[in-house]
Amino acid sequence: MKNKYSVATLLLLGGLASTTAYAQDYSRVKSQELREDGTPALVQFKAEGNAYQLSNARTALREQLGLGSDDQLLQLKTQADDAGFVHEKYQQYYKGIKVEHATYSVHARQGRVESISGQFEKVRSLNTTPSIDASAALTRALSFVGAKTYMWQDAAEEVYLKAQENDPSATYAPKGELVVVRDMRSANPLKAGKPTLAWKFNVYAQSPVSRAFIYVDAHSGDVVFQDAIIKHAAATGSFATRYSGTQSSTTDSYNGSYRLRDVTRGSGVQTFDMNQGTNYSAAVDFTDANNSWTELNNTAFDNAALDAHWGAQAVYDYWKNVHGRNSYNGNGAAIKSYVHYDRSYENAYWDGTRMTYGDGATRFSPLTSLDVCAHEIGHAVCSSTANLTYSYESGALNEGFSDIWGAAVEYYKAPSKQTWLIGEDIDKQRPSLRSMSNPNAEGQPDTYQGTYWATGSGDNGGVHTNSGVLNHWFYILSVGKSGTNDKGNAYSVAAIGIDAAAKIAYRTENVYLTASSNYAAARTYSIQSAKDLYGAGSAQEIAVTNAWYAVGVGAAASGGGTTPPPPAPATYCTSKGSNVSYEWLDLVQLGSINRTSGKDGGYYNGTATSTNLAAGSAQTMYLSAGFASTAYSETYDVYIDYNQDGDFDDAGERIISGSSSSSATLSASFTVPTSARSGSTRLRVVMSDNAATTSCGSYSYGETEDYTVNITGGTLANQGVAATSTGAAPAALNGDNSAFGQAVTLYPNPASDVLNIALASKAPAVSATVTDLRGARVANVRFENGQLNVAGLANGVYLLTVSDGQKTFHERFVKQ
Template sequence: MHHKYSVAALLLLGGLSSSAAFAQDYSRVQSKSMRDNGTPYLVEFKAAGNAFKLSDAPAVLRQQLALSSSDELLAVETKADELGFVHEKYQQYYKGVKVEHALYTVHARQGNLESISGQIEKVENLNVTPSLDAATGLQRAMAFVGAKEYMWQDAREEAGLKQQEANPNATYKPQGELVVMHDAAAGQPALAWKFNVYAKAPLSRAYVYVDAHSGRVISQDAIIKHAAATGTFATKYSGTKTATTDSFNGTFRLRDVSRGSGIQTYNCKKGNSYTTAVDFTDADNSWTEYNNANFDNAALDAHYGAQSTYDYFKNIHGRNSYNNAGAVIKNYVHFDDMPGDGVGYENAFWDGSRMTYGDGATRFDPLTSLDVAAHEIGHAVCSSSANLTYSNESGALNEGFSDIWGACVEYYKDPNKATWLIGEDIDKVRPALRSMSNPNAEGQPDTYKGTSWYTGTGDNGGVHYNSGVLNHWFYRLAVGGSGTNDIGSVFSVAGIGVDKAGRIAYRTETVYLTASSNYAAARTGSIQAAKDLYGAGSAEEQAVTNAWYAVGVGAAAGTTPPPTTVTYCTSKGTSVAYEWIDYVKLGTIARTSSKDAGYYNGTATSTSIAAGSSQTISFSAGFASTAYTENWRIYIDYNQDGDFSEVGETVVSGSSASSGTLTATFTVPSSARSGATRLRVVLSDNAATTSCNNYSYGETEDYTVNITGGTGLAAGGGATVAAQSASLGSTRLEKAVTLYPNPAASVLNIVLASKSPAVSAVVTDLRGARVANVSFENGQLNVANLASGIYLLTVSDGQKTFHERFVKQ
């Protein structure tokens, strides 16, 4: 069930007139790191006499993040740490609907704001009233997962959950939460139903996001994070160890009540049911007879591994269990997802509430080794802190941090173990599953986008491959070394040891990373973590920076680009076959042109504009034939920091299907910085195109404007400029293709925004296979013979081709 917070609750960061007091204040900002979507990832403030106070946080956040009137931030958590920092975490809402993975944190010490970090989503004109209800959304999610059986369909599992939660209403059946979720395929946010779908056969568990308007599955985030089989399982690898057990009814069982709310280890008896799992017991508390053909000694490793991991996080980082609230850690050993098939389960995973271990088969021995246990519980730590989405770069970081904890726990409990190998004890085929010291040896990259970097869609975007970069960064940070990486960078790192490296990694993950963090964000966050722990300019901060340089992320320590050099992101249209910019006029800039291959560099052409003045800019589109609806965005980098993300730097925003000359008026802010800066004009047929996109159809042109009389200080502050932006008036933004009714039962009507007739329509299923049993005539598609489901429609007007999804009821 979704919840919309009341206006009163959301006023914590809404409608704050005090933000205007910070609009022109560049002097308090030390540095700013930007995300790919043009929003700040980390803003550091100067520790001067006029430093922002913690009480200023709402206004500072609204100003720095350029929140719209529809955006609100709700305080959700406040924590203090051992360094004296107070961390206040805020959740973004758009028109009262939670924006998934959009969290921002204020970091303060002694009452002063030191920095803010996190991620927000730019949401514009999103309809937050769902077109389909939660029940229909769940059907689409289940169709996407395609399981034979789900946990809520098993009466025993449902009863077990009610008992476990001490709640008669507890159920595995997803209820659905309405959220705003980024749709990567569309390149923009969407209203979505979020479901926690736990499938029993085949086994999987993931958050599945269903577009609440189209019914399309737009994303999934795995909760069960397969380690692709890592670690060691039998006690012969860890030797004879002592472990806390529990005396019960005249015998002993693998339960420990001395750590948090407990550590419990159960026997699944080569089945896939958790409710029928039983205790491992021993009559004399001497578990020597467990070294048998059934690999029962694997349970001892799981129990010892969980205890060791708990001790590491508690004693080194002050963390009480994975959630820092003493949560019970449950282990299930001898798990088999397909009982009776004669093949052991070759994996281990954390499913969001418990650890599960298979017995292995052809590749692995039982997967209960020390580094596997630490790796999997490390996923639980991540879920309770950064919550890194399990795909692409954020998923690689998720996997990499778990490997880091596997190495750290091994080093903490037994420095004689192969700290830098992952899964060396259980792998029957290779020396190890992964190597942190030499990732290439096991098919992983040691350099960002270098040798063995994975670019496909398998393995959730290569999470078990590209994690090698974070692994090698940690190895270089701890051990040091010099050499030349895959991209030709000659590096030298002075190692700081596993203990310090672990503390920096922990603070990075738990304080500075968020769900969609990528490698660039991890670099920024870890440098900040090193500053917090060891001081700005410390040897540890330099080692962190140089270790990232060694793996191809960022510059080496002490490398400062010339302060006058500003590099702007790329913006280019892929095709100018149908539309392009044919006229731009501002002051003495007056250029008439034909198509320029998607981008024109006119920075050699300039005009002067005075701070505080009103300016009129004229522009128009050229069309090959049909006048399509186009989106115009015009930007000026008023504070000269190399981006167009500040409030007011978008000076024109709107859409039009006219080929005539359009005009807009804007006011240059008095807080603009004097000197030469960038004017960017973007024409695109996609409303989601921003200042930093390579997009399909359209063109970008760049020019130079010289600002005179500005009061702004040097670039780098990133302060908001109080400029007045302009729109194109009442022109309504239209979709290129409108389909109705959608979902459709028999006939789907197709209308193009250009008013041109559609001359062809091709339907494919979600696998990409063309569907034959449809007919198209006079703008109507007969879908009566289609099976129920989601399909892709490709429509052409004889010039352009458009793609839209539809649902057959």
């Protein structure tokens, strides 16, 4: 039997002379955390002395894992991140045969190996010559699945797959791969795990639908493990969506009409109609004559397709703009959605290739809500990162991370929705499928092995139930919480905000977790991720640790489980720009707060960064905008919650206000009122292209950033809530040549027929040109007497360049 990789092609990290494992070298080890089987989960190295260099990564792995001559590691990939790390990931082999779910990573910075982490299997004296061949094993696998029909038996689906993959040899028919895998037939996978030689098959059943990797013991013929690929959710046109109101969404013009296809994001976002069938090859396009998709609220629920298409675009944008990830696989993969699957089908799933949505029946409405879409594509992200096995604790983590991404995408794109509920838009019978803020409300545990913890083998070991622990950890980490968990442990966790929490969660999933990771590993690796991103001993690391303590995993950080809960912190409204394609905040400087940055997805939580402000002191703040190309007129508003009552509505709390069309550094001076309340409070900076933007809510173009200021010497009493006494007008911006205030006013905006143009300088506008978002000049507009005739334009967003003969200004307008 010839294996996929011969021993000669592997990076042989063990010796060839002896089967004896190397003795582990602890002389360079700073700390080590072990898995339940005694193998290292995370090894951190000393910075001083004879440190491992990245060029000697193989030596580090050989010495720290105690590799023998039968153990090999093949380098899978190398990636660098924004924190300055280089990560090399290796796949384990035993005698040249792949060991499933066993990968190990080397993490280096500035050429020095700082740590290694992952899952290494102790395989010893395993007979690697199979007793049954792949054909016999496949018969056993299909008997185990027991489907009526399989995808490879459908000729149309086979033809469609070949065309889709542009590969004439592509087929759904399973091909056997010889691997080493843990025998997971024990009810408790943590106690199971004898390494077994097995045949691995990717079995896609058409009726009833399922898709999973099936592992068949290559000696006995028994099925020893099943890893589901389809992860069930337990259950630009103008779009009148079913669940998210009117939205703008990219489509394409084709053959005289428009269809739900978008070529601007990665390799595309495409949405198809299955007409209540089950054959993907028979799916057709949704089309609209005028790209105003307002007539689909019909008995066939066609408007659900608009949610699926817009939702997939929102998911792509979230991963690209927030985490720098190009589609779910990081390489621009197309996102395909298939709506109206089967009749009365109460599910939605990712099958490893595409999204599939049922129309629901008695329990659900069509399952195309934004958080469900983000959840399911989150499974695709997991497959390309940690690839968490879909059973027991690793499966619960898989489900939990998908819920995290459901909440994060909803917060990013639709913050007015209920971020911490999953499936609230589609559930007919209950408030939601799951609650991240109160998992018990939907029958999930909020504490590890606490109330509602699932112990049986049903639902792949309780993956949809026990995910509540990770969900609640993320919620507590984001918003903070004090209380007592099911183990009787009192906790207090400071909030770090959903954006910082998501960055830590993503790094945990993308860099550190492996296929068989459990809750203990998630705790270890998320703490390490917080250290990587924010520094050892940071507020974020402490909060991550204490949030795990709050849900019953591990010990608290210093003070996180013993001190009395502090007074409840003020809860501030959300403020976020929906689009940073053209402008964003790139400098915020006040005292020791000095942050230069690129795009932050419309909002940045910098509350872990602070500066001290003395009551009565004069201060100068510096701000600037970054622009993708053209510099537009932007409005800046800066707020400080001087009386710490959780809003910015009191007199004098808007400290700076003004507008500028410059990318240069702007400045403004203000005085901290003596009546301010001493202590930590919120600083909010809002930059928007709309002068009507307030301190709360979402807006179209621009960005919001939040920070902390510590007021000293204030006279407001430290209890109760009172307004500040100052009624001073906000300071104006300096540093720009344009007149203070909005340089150009456009009205009405949006416009249907005529757009009026008024310059703040009172000078007449002598010329005006219009370009679309691609930068192409639009010819069918007429400008005269300060008015632009836009009646002939298609609906959408346009860029206006207007001149008074000396200065040129740029603004956006919407044609509707």
